[in-house]
Amino acid sequence: MKFFVDTANLEQIKEAQDLGILDGVTTNPSLMAKEGITGEANIIAHYKAICDLVDGDISAEVIATDFEGMIKEGQALADIHENIVVKVPMTKDGVKAIRWFTDHDIRTNCTLVFSAGQAILAAKAGATYLSPFIGRIDDMNWDGIELIAQIADIYTTQGYPTEILAASIRTPLHIVRAAEAGADVVTCPLSSILGLLKHPLTDIGLAQFLADHKKANS
Numbered sequence: 316m317k318f319f320v321d322t323a324n325l326e327q328i329k330e331a332q333d334l335g336i337l338d339g340v341t342t343n344p345s346l347m348a349k350e351g352i353t354g355e356a357n358i359i360a361h362y363k364a365i366c367d368l369v370d371g372d373i374s375a376e377v378i379a380t381d382f383e384g385m386i387k388e389g390q391a392l393a394d395i396h397e398n399i400v401v402k403v404p405m406t407k408d409g410v411k412a413i414r415w416f417t418d419h420d421i422r423t424n425c426t427l428v429f430s431a432g433q434a435i436l437a438a439k440a441g442a443t444y445l446s447p448f449i450g451r452i453d454d455m456n457w458d459g460i461e462l463i464a465q466i467a468d469i470y471t472t473q474g475y476p477t478e479i480l481a482a483s484i485r486t487p488l489h490i491v492r493a494a495e496a497g498a499d500v501v502t503c504p505l506s507s508i509l510g511l512l513k514h515p516l517t518d519i520g521l522a523q524f525l526a527d528h529k530k531a532n533s
């Protein structure tokens with residue numbers, strides 16, 4: 316399973332990159348706004364900076380909601396760097412745009428996915444990645460992980476090559492359960508990735524090893 320970090324914060328991206336386990340980055344308009352990145356020139360410069368930091372797929376989302384606008388924006392984003400993946404929302408125009416990008420060798424990440432039916436449409440249009448939003452489904456008192464498992468079953472049965480990118484991850488346990496359910500990729504906040512490191516028995520065991528070593532060597 317690939318690990319992407321879900322942020323536009325360069326320091327956090329660098330920290331995840333330094334761990335040596337990072338395969339890519341996802342951003343969205345909210346995450347860019349959170350970093351104060353506004354205006355076309357600054358947004359493009361920021362994507363360039365991310366591409367310079369990480370040698371992996373970088374999802375950059377279109378703002379346009381109409382087909383023509385998505386194509387224009389997506390082409391400009393794809394021109395930034397060969398690692399850019401154009402993120403397109405799951406709408407009627409979005410599906411048409413994904414098909415257009417696929418036919419023009421531009422890779423896509425279909426975002427805002429909340430159902431298996433949407434996952435089938437995105438795969439049929441040739442999406443490179445599909446982003447079901449686990450955390451936002453859980454917020455509605457449904458089961459986000461169950462959706463990942465259902466889509467994984469469908470994609471295996473139908474032989475769809477679209478990769479399932481579990482998004483809207485909120486906890487380290489989401490990462491583990493997404494892996495069990497068959498996600499190809501998880502995109503997570505840095506805090507959830509670092510949360511995977513934690514176990515009290517590791518801390519207790521290390522303290523004991525170091526104490527024994529000190530006693531024996533003093």
Ligand code: E4P
Nearest residue numbers: 321341343450451482483484
């Ligand atoms: C990433 O591709 C998604 O935009 C992101 O994971 C959404 O996460 P959120 O539901 O925590 O905003």
